[in-house]
Amino acid sequence: MTELNASEFRSLIISVFPKLTGSAFKLAAKGWDSLAVDVDDTLIFKFPRHSGAERALVKEAALLDIIRPSLSMAVPDMHIHDGPPIFSSHAKIDGEHLIAEDYDALGEGNRQHLADDLARFYAELHVLDADRMRSAGAGPIQPWQSPETVREKALPLLPPEIRSFAEALIVDFETLPPDPHGNIYGFFDGHGWNMAFNHAQGRLNGIYDFADSGFGPLHQEFIYSNFISPDLTARIISAYEMLTGRRLDRRRIAILTGFHRLSELAELADDPAHVGSMVQNAASWAAIAAHAG
Numbered sequence: 543m544t545e546l547n548a549s550e551f552r553s554l555i556i557s558v559f560p561k562l563t564g565s566a567f568k569l570a571a572k573g574w575d576s577l578a579v580d581v582d583d584t585l586i587f588k589f590p591r592h593s594g595a596e597r598a599l600v601k602e603a604a605l606l607d608i609i610r611p612s613l614s615m616a617v618p619d620m621h622i623h624d625g626p627p628i629f630s631s632h633a634k635i636d637g638e639h640l641i642a643e644d645y646d647a648l649g650e651g652n653r654q655h656l657a658d659d660l661a662r663f664y665a666e667l668h669v670l671d672a673d674r675m676r677s678a679g680a681g682p683i684q685p686w687q688s689p690e691t692v693r694e695k696a697l698p699l700l701p702p703e704i705r706s707f708a709e710a711l712i713v714d715f716e717t718l719p720p721d722p723h724g725n726i727y728g729f730f731d732g733h734g735w736n737m738a739f740n741h742a743q744g745r746l747n748g749i750y751d752f753a754d755s756g757f758g759p760l761h762q763e764f765i766y767s768n769f770i771s772p773d774l775t776a777r778i779i780s781a782y783e784m785l786t787g788r789r790l791d792r793r794r795i796a797i798l799t800g801f802h803r804l805s806e807l808a809e810l811a812d813d814p815a816h817v818g819s820m821v822q823n824a825a826s827w828a829a830i831a832a833h834a835g
Contacts, residue, residue, distance in 0.1 A: 551579050555587055558623055559631075575599075575753060580634065586618070588630045596628045598753045601679035603630060605752055608678055612670060615663040616738075616748030635748035637738025644734070644741060645771045652744035657777030659746050660732065664763055664778070665785040668726045672757070675727045683730050683758040686805035689716050695808040699821055704828040708804055715801040721759035723788060729755050730762060733769040761791060765799040769823075772830055796834075800827050 552567050562581055570580035575595035579587040590596040603620040610617050618632040645653070687695075689712050700708055731754045738748045764782075767775045779790050807820040 551577075551587070551589065554589075554625075554627070554629065555579065555581065555631075584634055586632055586634045590628060599628065599630055602753050602755075604678040605675065605680060605755060608670065608674060609667065609752070613663060613666050615659065615666075615746075617752070618748075618750050635738040635750060637740050637747040640734035640737045640739040640746070640770055642734075642770055644739070645774055648744055653774065654777060655744070656746055657774055658781050660767065660774075660778050661781030661785055663749065664728065664732075664782055667728055668760065668763075668786070670727050672727055675757075680727055680756050683728075683754065683756040683762075686802065687808040692801070692804045692808045695811040696804045696824070699807060699811060699817065700824060701821075704825055707828045707831065708800075708824065711797065711800045711804065714797045718794060718797060721761050721794075722791070723760040725757045726760045726763070727755070727757055728760070728763040730758055730766070731755065732763070732766040760788075761794050762798055762802075764790065764795050765802055768799045768827070768830075772834070796831065800824075800831065803827050 551569075555567070556563050562585075565582045568580050570578040570586060575592070575598060576588045576590050579589070581587065588599060590599050600622055603622050606617055606620050610619060616635050618635065620630050620632040623629050623631065645656075648656070692712055693709075697705055697708055729749070729752065731751060732749070736749055736751045737746060738750065739745070740747050764775060764779055767778055775795070776792075779792065779795070782788070783790060803820070803824045807817070807824050810816045810820050
């Protein structure tokens with residue numbers, strides 16, 4: 543679809559919500575698949591950027607209808623407007639992103655409260671009925687790049703001092719046995735850019751963007767919080783184990799974290815706008831792994 547400009551967004555929204563005529567509109571985010579428009583800091587409208595994103599948006603709304611009543615955590619109450627073009631609306635969950643520097647500034651109590659909330663979120667999500675989720679459109683999560691592709695496209699882009707670490711990591715990934723807990727329906731996107739965090743209170747108000755949710759290996763669910771902090775991931779894992787009785791393999795989660803970053807680098811190796819940050823993500827994990835070792 544041809545991308546809309548700001549005035550076209552405004553006209554489309556007002557045509558469905560005429561009471562918003564005098565409201566303040568601003569572009570909230572320009573993601574891979576959708577553009578988000580914030581209205582009066584209280585409503586979020588998402589406009590898909592292509593036909594695949596339209597299908598994903600409709601699926602996300604259907605999944606959230608099942609997920610929302612089962613969670614302690616707030617998630618969007620998303621409504622689809624058929625258009626054309628198709629777009630969604632939901633009340634904004636108040637809060638900001640949570641990045642590494644924000645987490646480092648939190649006190650012990652707030653760190654543990656955050657981990658407990660996220661562990662409960664995952665525990666509640668992982669017991670949702672698989673057949674019901676499939677009937678709402680949930681499918682396998684996006685596959686990563688193959689080890690061969692990672693070797694070919696990611697390794698040459700890495701600084702020489704971490705290339706041997708990356709090579710060993712690929713071998714570790716290749717030799718991992720199947721996940722002992724199998725596949726579950728999960729979020730698989732639990733980094734801080736999908737969180738609505740109240741920095742004044744040190745509390746997580748909600749989680750959004752379920753477009754990448756689906757069925758995948760249980761251990762993979764716990765890698766994304768490493769973008770915020772390995773300390774947070776460790777706390778989430780311990781709290782999750784207490785809630786569910788499942789034992790998690792921390793080494794497996796570390797290997798998956800590293801390979802995921804190499805896979806993203808391989809995927810975006812020819813994208814000059816993003817390749818630099820992907821190299822940095824891989825190098826950051828290499829430094830963390832070296833320190834842990």
